Amino acid sequence: MNDDYYDLLGVSREASTDEIKKAYRKLARTLHPDVNPDPEAQDKFKKVSQAYETLSNPDRRRQYDMGGGPGMGGFPGGASFDFSDIFDMFAGASGMRGRGQGPTPRQRRGGDVLRRTQVSLRDVVFGTEQEVSFRTAVGCDRCQGSCCEPGTSPKRCSNCSGSGHVQKVAQSLLGQMVTMAPCPVCGGHGDVIESPCTQCSGHGRVPSERTVTVRIPSGVEDGTRIQLRGEGEVGEADGPSGDLFVELSVTDHDVFVREGSDLVTRLSIPMTAAALGASIPLETFDGERVVEVEPGSQPGEEITLKGLGITPLRRATRGDIRVELDVKIPTRLDEEQRDLLEKLASVRDEEKPAATSGRRGHTMFGKLRDRLRER
Template sequence: MARDYYGTLGVGKNATPEEIKRAYRKLARQLHPDVNPDAEAQFKEVTAAYEVLSDPKKRQVVDLGGDPLESGGRGGGGGGMGGDPFSGFGLGDIMDAFFGANSAGGGRGPRSRVQPGSDALIRLDMTLEECAAGTNRELTVDTAVLCDRCHGGGCAEGTSPITCDTCGGRGEVQSVQRSFLGQVVTARPCPVCRGFGEVIPDPCGQCGGDGRVRSRRTINVQIPPGVAEGMRVRLAGQGEVGSGGGPAGDLYVEIEEQQHDVFERDGAELHCVVRIPMTAAALGAVLPLATLDGEEELDIEPGTQPNTELLLTGRGMPRLRSNGRVDGRGDLHVHLEVVVPTKLDARQTELLRELATERGEEEPTLAHNGKSGGGLFSRLRSGRGNR
C-alpha cells in the first residue's frame, strides 16, 4: 500500500503549499534529533513526506494513488480485465503504458548511485543585542557525512560493484499485462539493483553501502548585524551528504530572536517607554537612558506633555539588506509616560493648592475641540480623600 504522506504531516489532501510547509516546520521543531533523539525515525518520515508533497510532480503521483519513493508504485491486484488496469503502476508507468517507454529508442536506463544531498535546518536563539551587533557562534549539527572508510563508494576495501544479473545493467525490467487497452508493456526500476544497474556484493562495513554515515560535528557560523526573527543564514555545502558520496546540500541557520525586557523592535526601529513624574515633566530634567550603544542622556524639556515621543536618531537596529550588507541604522523612539501621584500628604496637597491658586486653576473647565469653555467641569477636591 502507498504511504499516507498527508497523514504523516497531519494535513488534508486539499492543503495548500503554505499549509504543508507550516505543518512540516511544526513537526520538525518537535522531532529534530537535536531536540528529541528518540524521534529520529519519525523525523525522517516527516521529512520524506514534506519532500514529496512540496514537489508538484511527486505530489501528483501521490494523488493518482502511487508512491514516488517506491520503485514498484502502488502495488496491489492483478491488473487484468476484472481489476484496476493501472493497479501497481506509478505515474511514470502509466505514461509508459500509453506512449511506450522504448518507442524513442531505449528505456530510462540506470540511474546514478551518486545523488545530491538534502538541505538541513538548525534554529539559533539570539538576544536583541546579538542581533544588533552580529556574532560568531559555534554550532553542533547532526548530519550525514562522507564515509571515511569507503569514501562514498559503498564497497568494502578491495572490492567494487558488479553488473546486475537481473536487468543486465539497464537498471530496469519490463513486464507485460493485459488491460482494457489491450497488451500493456511497462518498464520499472529493477527490484534487485533498485535501478542502479549494478549491485554491491560486499558492502562497506561502516556505512552499509550507502557511502555516508551520520555524524555530530561542530561548525562556526558568522551571523551578520541586523538579523531578525525568521531570517536564515545559508551555509553552502554544510548540509546532508548525498547517498553514494554525492555533493552535500546546504545548511540553513534560522534566527529565533528573544524578547527584550526594555525595547520593542519594529524592523530597524526600536521603541521603549520611559515613565517620568509630573514634576519632571513640568520642570524639565536630564535622565540617563541605557541604549544598545551605551548610556545616553535624555533631555526632558520643561512643560513636556503626556505621550510625547523623543527620537534618538541612529540608535536603532542595523538595516540588513538582501545582499548581506548593512545600510545604516534605524532610530530609537522614546515614548514618555507622565506619572501622576496617586497619594498626597497634607503638605503636598497644600503646595499643589497654592500652585493651582497661583495659576488660576481652581476651577478647571471642560475643553471642546481643543478650546476651553462649556461651563464648569469639576472642582478641586478638598478635605479628606485627597489623592
C-alpha cells in the same frame, strides 16, 4: 477487394524504406487507438500497420511486388510486431524507453536540515555569529562514499549486463509489445555491491553530530530563515549535500521593543521633571545616552535618539530610538507637598480650572488637585 499497401501508406511503388517509415509514422499519429478511439480509425490503423510491416521488410516487399498480395505480413497472423518505431509518440511507452536508456546512479542528493535558534535583540541590532549543532548524515570515512569495503568495488550485474534494465514482453491485440523495467537484481544501478562497507552498511554515509557557524546579519526578524547551501545531509554514495536552514527566534528585551528599524521604549519620569525639564540617563545598545526632557513635556510625547536603532537588511542606515514619556502623578502626598502644590495652583490661577471640550482641557495641576480633593 484487397487494399493496395502503397495506397494505404500514400507512397509510390518506388518509395524508399525511409519514406515508407516516415509515411507510416505520420499515419500512426492520427490513427493509433490511444489517440483516436473511432472504430473505423482503429480498423484502418491495423491495415496501415500490416502494410508497413510488409513494405518495410525487403523480402516481404519483394514477394508483395511479385504478386504475393496482401496478407504476406505477420501482423494479422499473430506474429510478433515491434512497435518501437512509434513508442515515443505516446507517453507511456516513451517513459519506459527513457528509463531504459542507462543505469540509475547510486548517488542521491542529501536531505535538507532545519534547525531553530534564539537570538537577542542586541544581535539583531549589530549582527552576530552563532554556532548551531545538529544531528545529520556525513560521508563515511571508511569507504569514502564508495559504499564498498576498502579494496573491493562494485561488480557488473550479470542479469542486465550492466544496462540497469531488462526487457519485458507483453501480448496485446496488436501483437507483442516490448517494454523496459529496472533490473530486479541490481535495482537499476547496473552493478552489484558484493561486499558492502561494514561501517555505513553500503550507503556511503553515517549519522553524526555537526556544528556549523552561522553568520546572522543585522536587521533579521523573528522567523527569518538563513540558508546555508551544502551544509545539510551528505547524499548517499557521496552524492551532493542538502542545505541547512536556520530559523531565528528573537527573544524579548526588558527595555526595548522593535518597530520596523526603530527601537521603542517608555521612560517613566516624575511630574516635576516633566514640568521643569531634566536630563535622564538611558542605557542603550551603544552605551549610556542622555534623554533631554524639555520643560513642560506632556505624557505620551516622544523624544528621538537618532541612529541608535536597527540597521535593516540590505541597507546601511540605522533606525532611531524613540522614547515615549510616561509622566507619573503622585497618588499620595504629605501635608507639606499638598501645601506646595496648592500654592503653585494659586500662583498659576488654577484653583478653579475652566472646563474645556475634551479631556485634554484639564491642566496637569488641575487634575492633580481634583484627584486630591476627592479624597
